[in-house]
Amino acid sequence: MCEKRKDFLSWDEYFMGVAMLSGMRSKDPNTQVGCCIVSKDNKILSMGYNGFPTGCSDDEFPWARDGEDPLETKYVYSTHSELNAILNYNGGSLAGARLYVSLFPCNECAKAIIQCGIREVIYANDKYSDTVSVIASKRMMDAAGVKYHQYQKTDREVMIRL
Numbered sequence: 001m002c003e004k005r006k007d008f009l010s011w012d013e014y015f016m017g018v019a020m021l022s023g024m025r026s027k028d029p030n031t032q033v034g035c036c037i038v039s040k041d042n043k044i045l046s047m048g049y050n051g052f053p054t055g056c057s058d059d060e061f062p063w064a065r066d067g068e069d070p071l072e073t074k075y076v077y078s079t080h081s082e083l084n085a086i087l088n089y090n091g092g093s094l095a096g097a098r099l100y101v102s103l104f105p106c107n108e109c110a111k112a113i114i115q116c117g118i119r120e121v122i123y124a125n126d127k128y129s130d131t132v133s134v135i136a137s138k139r140m141m142d143a144a145g146v147k148y149h150q151y152q153k154t155d156r157e158v159m160i161r162l
């Protein structure tokens with residue numbers, strides 16, 4: 001008898017893998033973040049990556065991180081992966097969903113996550129944990145009862161030839 005495969009991707013590997021693959025769509029030269037929103041019964045509802053809003057050209061708007069003129073930096077224009085994934089969803093409510101993201105959500109994304117009813121965040125990296133933005137993000141998610149925990153790396157390598 002032929003037994004089923006044993007080395008299939010776990011749910012966590014699958015959803016974090018999809019989040020990371022989404023991040024590879026980003027044109028940001030410094031930071032590529034991807035996100036995947038999943039229903040309670042493990043169906044992918046939405047995906048997103050960081051970039052400029054529709055109509056704001058990747059070639060005309062600035063990607064710079066520093067500059068004397070803040071209007072010539074990316075920060076005032078870029079939309080984070082989590083907000084994009086939330087806004088990309090047009091299937092109704094995200095209440096009770098969970099969100100996989102490659103980098104811990106900032107305070108602005110935390111507001112959107114809380115307000116749309118996402119109840120759990122699984123993040124890969126928390127390298128900005130000392131920043132005001134991430135501290136505020138955790139404070140809001142704690143108050144709102146949104147759970148969060150770090151993705152447990154399995155170190156599995158997936159090679160996809162495209």
Ligand SMILES: [Zn+2]
Pocket residue numbers: 080081082105106107108109110
């Ligand atoms: Zn954000």
